[in-house]
Amino acid sequence: METNRPILEEVQRVRNPVLWTVFLCSFLLVIVLCGYAFFKPLSETLWQEMPLFVKTSIIGAGLAIVLFSGLFGVLLQAKLITQVREDGLYIRWYPLHWSLQKIPLENVERVEAVTYRPLKDYRGWGIRRKRGGIAYTIHGDGGVKIHYRDGSDILIGSQMPAQLADEIESLMKRE
Numbered sequence: 001m002e003t004n005r006p007i008l009e010e011v012q013r014v015r016n017p018v019l020w021t022v023f024l025c026s027f028l029l030v031i032v033l034c035g036y037a038f039f040k041p042l043s044e045t046l047w048q049e050m051p052l053f054v055k056t057s058i059i060g061a062g063l064a065i066v067l068f069s070g071l072f073g074v075l076l077q078a079k080l081i082t083q084v085r086e087d088g089l090y091i092r093w094y095p096l097h098w099s100l101q102k103i104p105l106e107n108v109e110r111v112e113a114v115t116y117r118p119l120k121d122y123r124g125w126g127i128r129r130k131r132g133g134i135a136y137t138i139h140g141d142g143g144v145k146i147h148y149r150d151g152s153d154i155l156i157g158s159q160m161p162a163q164l165a166d167e168i169e170s171l172m173k174r175e
Helices: 017-044 052-077 118-122 161-174
Strands: 008-013 079-085 088-094 101-103 108-115 126-130 133-137 142-148 153-157
Touching: 008 161, 017 052, 079 161, 088 161, 108 161, 118 126, 118 133, 142 161
Parallel strands: 133 153
Antiparallel strands: 008 079, 079 088, 088 101, 108 142, 126 133, 142 153
């Protein structure tokens, strides 16, 4: 059997409707305010006659639109890829990871499927560090927690935590 072929693969994307609603409303507000800041002075005076603070506001508004557009593009592309392969457990939090990252399974004490509280336990989703651990999440409140003998842990968010935990345990038994 080929070692590069995933036994189990899960790809998760940002699907939080509250996040998308807040982001899109903020984006629309920025566009409206930037449009007002840009077109109001242009309709009244020429660029050369405008005070410096108005020119600065217009440039800032344009930069805000570019920034929000870039952030929107990143959110649309963001995904957490989890793969269990014959040779190990891999994750990739795209676009932050350029390639799959191997999760060490040496010195693992136990693996468990968990329901966690993203905001309270890890201050949200994404790659989150806390004392003694790290979390890779993108959506939801389910995941697999890998506990190490040294007291540290890794949480990997999953929409199928029981199945992922079983596959990781099976992989550990093979090694």
